Amino acid sequence: MSVSETIARRVAGHLRDGETVNLGIGIPTLVADFIEDRPLVLHTENGMLGVGPTPEGAAVDVNLVNAGKLPVSETPGAAYFSSSESFAMIRGGHVGVAVLGALQVDARGRVANWAVPGRPILGVGGAMDLLVGAQRVIVATTHVTKRGEPKLVETCTLPLTAERPVDLIVTEHATFAVRGGGLVLTEVAPGSSGGWVREYTGAAYRSEV
Numbered sequence: 001m002s003v004s005e006t007i008a009r010r011v012a013g014h015l016r017d018g019e020t021v022n023l024g025i026g027i028p029t030l031v032a033d034f035i036e037d038r039p040l041v042l043h044t045e046n047g048m049l050g051v052g053p054t055p056e057g058a059a060v061d062v063n064l065v066n067a068g069k070l071p072v073s074e075t076p077g078a079a080y081f082s083s084s085e086s087f088a089m090i091r092g093g094h095v096g097v098a099v100l101g102a103l104q105v106d107a108r109g110r111v112a113n114w115a116v117p118g119r120p121i122l123g124v125g126g127a128m129d130l131l132v133g134a135q136r137v138i139v140a141t142t143h144v145t146k147r148g149e150p151k152l153v154e155t156c157t158l159p160l161t162a163e164r165p166v167d168l169i170v171t172e173h174a175t176f177a178v179r180g181g182g183l184v185l186t187e188v189a190p191g192s193s194g195g196w197v198r199e200y201t202g203a204a205y206r207s208e209v
Helices: 003-012 027-034 083-091 127-133 194-199
Strands: 020-023 041-044 048-051 074-080 097-100 136-140 168-170 174-179 182-188 205-207
Touching (some): 027 097, 041 083, 097 127
């Protein structure tokens, strides 16, 4: 299993039955493959409720994609609607959970995930709306960058996506809750250690493990 799949599986374990869940671009989209038969409804901001796992082979429908333009399947009873209606759901508080990727997360739980000055990337998409409108926000991210630098930092050096802090941060090495204005380490992943997490986390945090 890849690092991204490991993170996605760990995130799936934090979802609650009955929730409506938006999966952002990148690692979050993989969460759909670890839902199995749980009573969850997956939402994509380009206009679909009832997203299923990643299709393969002849099951791929080129007209059925998520917001990242990747093929998705549909579950029984899936619904389709306009992007404007989808964003009305988000802004109206009808999405229970948003799972977002991140470039950086600061010591207060605020996310930077939409811009790198001087580099062309996809842009903000629905991240700002989801951070404001979703009832609960989970970040799914690798613990460090490709250069080995911490993604959890004391202060973001990249543009913030929103002032609202997230609720949970899940990496391949650890899980942090955001409480009382700061980070709380609630789990060290199997195969990792508290020492590794301390060394490669650039933000201050309290530990419950």
